[in-house]
Amino acid sequence: xxxxxxxxxxxxxxxxxxxxxxxxxxxxxxxxxxxxxxxxxxxxxxxxxxxxxxxxxxxxxxxxxxxxxxxxxxxxxxxxxxxxxxxxxxxxxxxxxxxxxxxxxxxxxxxxxxxxxxxxxxxxxxxxxxxxxxxxxxxxxxxxxxxxxxxxxxxxxxxxxxxxxxxxxxxxxxxxxxxxxxxxxxxxxxxxxxxxxxxxxxxxxxxxxxxxxxxxxxxxxxxxxxxxxxxxxxxxxxxxxxxxxxxxxxxxxxxxxxxxxxxxxxxxxxxxxxxxxxxxxxxxxxxxxxxxxxxxxxxxxxxxxxxxxxxxxxxxxxxxxxxxxxxxxxxxxxxxxxxxxxxxxxxxxx
Numbered sequence: 001x002x003x004x005x006x007x008x009x010x011x012x013x014x015x016x017x018x019x020x021x022x023x024x025x026x027x028x029x030x031x032x033x034x035x036x037x038x039x040x041x042x043x044x045x046x047x048x049x050x051x052x053x054x055x056x057x058x059x060x061x062x063x064x065x066x067x068x069x070x071x072x073x074x075x076x077x078x079x080x081x082x083x084x085x086x087x088x089x090x091x092x093x094x095x096x097x098x099x100x101x102x103x104x105x106x107x108x109x110x111x112x113x114x115x116x117x118x119x120x121x122x123x124x125x126x127x128x129x130x131x132x133x134x135x136x137x138x139x140x141x142x143x144x145x146x147x148x149x150x151x152x153x154x155x156x157x158x159x160x161x162x163x164x165x166x167x168x169x170x171x172x173x174x175x176x177x178x179x180x181x182x183x184x185x186x187x188x189x190x191x192x193x194x195x196x197x198x199x200x201x202x203x204x205x206x207x208x209x210x211x212x213x214x215x216x217x218x219x220x221x222x223x224x225x226x227x228x229x230x231x232x233x234x235x236x237x238x239x240x241x242x243x244x245x246x247x248x249x250x251x252x253x254x255x256x257x258x259x260x261x262x263x264x265x266x267x268x269x270x271x272x273x274x275x276x277x278x279x280x281x282x283x284x285x286x287x288x289x290x291x292x293x294x295x296x297x298x299x300x301x302x303x304x305x306x307x308x309x310x311x312x313x314x315x316x317x318x319x320x321x322x323x324x325x326x327x328x329x330x331x332x333x334x335x336x337x338x339x340x341x342x343x344x345x346x347x348x349x350x
Contacts, residue, residue, distance in 0.1 A: 004189040004232055007144070008113070008124050010224065012153035019152050020049040020086070020112065027054045029082035031073065031097035032089045033061040042116060042157055046088055056080045058100075061089065064131040064138070064246060064253075065096040073100035077109075084110045087148070090169070091120030091253070095128040098146040102128070113148040116157045118208070118219035119169025119254055121176060121227020123151035131247055138243040140328050153224060155217035163209045165252075166216070167305040170205040172254030173223045174198060174298070175261050178281060179236040180229035182274045183332040190233035197225035199284040202301075209305055234332030237324065238264040241345060244324040249313050258302045259309065262295040263348045267341065269295075274334040310349060317346045 011019035028050055030043075037043050037059035047055055058076045062069065077085070077100050087097035094113050101109050113123035122128070128141045158166075177198035180190055201222035207215035241264075242256040249256075269275040269291035278291035287293045302309065321342035324330060330337065 002187055004187065006124070006228060007147040008149060008151045010124065010151045010153065012221065012224075016152050016154040017045060017049045017114070017156070019150070020046070020114070021051060023050055023053060023084050023086075023112070025052040026083040027056070027081070028084045028086055029056045029058060029077060029080050030086045030088050031058045031061060031100065032093050034059050036089050036093075036116065040160065046086070046114065056082060061093045061096045063092050064129075064250070065092050065099070066131045066133045068133070070096060070099045070103065070130060073097075074104050077101070077104050077106065082109070084112065087111065087113045088116065090115065090117040091122045091129070094120065094122035095130065098122070098128040098148070099130055099141060102141070102143065102146055107145055111148040112150045112152060114152045114154070114157070115220065115223070117161055117165060117169045118158060118216060118223040119172040121173070121223045121230070123148060123153075124224055124227045125231040127231070129243065136247045137323065138247040140243060142328060151224065153220050155213060155220050158216040158220060159213055161216070163211070164306070166209045166219070167205070167307055168252040168254035168258070169223070170201060170208060170219055170254070171258035171261070171302065171307070173201045173219065173226050174205075175238055175254070175257035176226035176230045176235070177201065177222070178261065178265070178278070179238055180226065180233040181281060182268060182277045182334045183230070183234040183236055184334060185232065185234040185332055187233065190229045193225045193229035194233070195281070195284060197222045197229060198281050200225070202285045205301070206304070235329040236264070236268070236333035237330050237337050237342065237345070240324040240327035240330035240333070241342065243327050243329065244320050245311070245315075248315065248320065249311055251311070255307055258307050259311065259349045260345065262298045263345050265291055265295040265298070267345060268333070268335050271335040315346065315350050317343050317350065320346055
């Protein structure tokens with residue numbers, strides 16, 4: 001027997017931010033970063049959507065939230081005692097807010113997620129990626145208790161996102177969809193989400209990087225669809241490797257996925273079912289229906305968006321491969337992998 005469920009209520013389309021009015025009059029803690037709270041101009045529209053609310057800010061979130069940061073956030077949450085939590089930003093504020101609630105004495109606190117980038121899909125997933133800075137390791141925390149109660153997808157919040165960030169996060173969407181589609185846990189519902197997410201993002205990403213707001217809205221929807229897909233199906237070695245590299249070289253997660261994905265596709269295509277599925281994704285994007293065509297097209301897309309093809313930094317490859325083998329995402333890969341396989345993949349990008 002299999003099952004599929006979606007927990008968050010999703011509000012999307014023009015004026016979606018107004019859905020937050022459901023929290024009117026409550027004590028609300030907003031978890032975000034300093035740029036969004038102080039420089040972006042986006043915090044005011046968010047506050048206007050919380051009429052009569054007493055709003056407390058936890059705006060110390062940094063990229064790749066650390067275990068220490070989450071502990072600080074838990075203390076702030078306990079002291080503030082809000083009636084609702086709003087995660088506002090990219091994947092880092094959302095992961096931080098999810099972990100803060102999870103480790104607090106208030107795990108049932110209503111959590112609303114409002115993404116300001118189109119990439120992680122964290123607003124609809126049971127994942128939160130935390131970084132142990134002392135050990136240089138990223139820990140994907142997984143629990144259904146991490147799922148928000150509601151997700152608010154308002155494309156107006158993406159208008160000022162720089163092209164480089166749009167490119168990084170957009171490649172993350174494509175990786176989420178491709179890995180969910182080929183993961184061992186894939187099923188009929190996750191397949192439908194992953195197929196649509198991949199094709200939608202493939203067509204929208206170039207225009208989104210050029211500033212087209214309608215394309216950015218499509219990327220926001222694709223990100224959410226891909227998040228639902230991989231939350232149900234799992235991911236694979238591309239994410240296992242990206243998590244490991246992210247704790248060591250401190251590049252954006254989506255950029256690491258962009259480096260790795262073409263090589264991972266070629267590796268997994270040795271398994272017949274994975275090759276067939278990659279071919280299906282390629283055909284949906286108007287390409288020749290093969291895994292090789294998909295991998296080559298992803299390289300061309302990456303280059304056209306100005307993203308590098310190499311890490312450009314020294315790396316202890318055997319240690320990184322061992323860590324990636326232990327990552328919770330790796331067992332979902334469609335083909336079995338060894339430490340030697342992961343070392344070979346890492347050598348392609350160093």
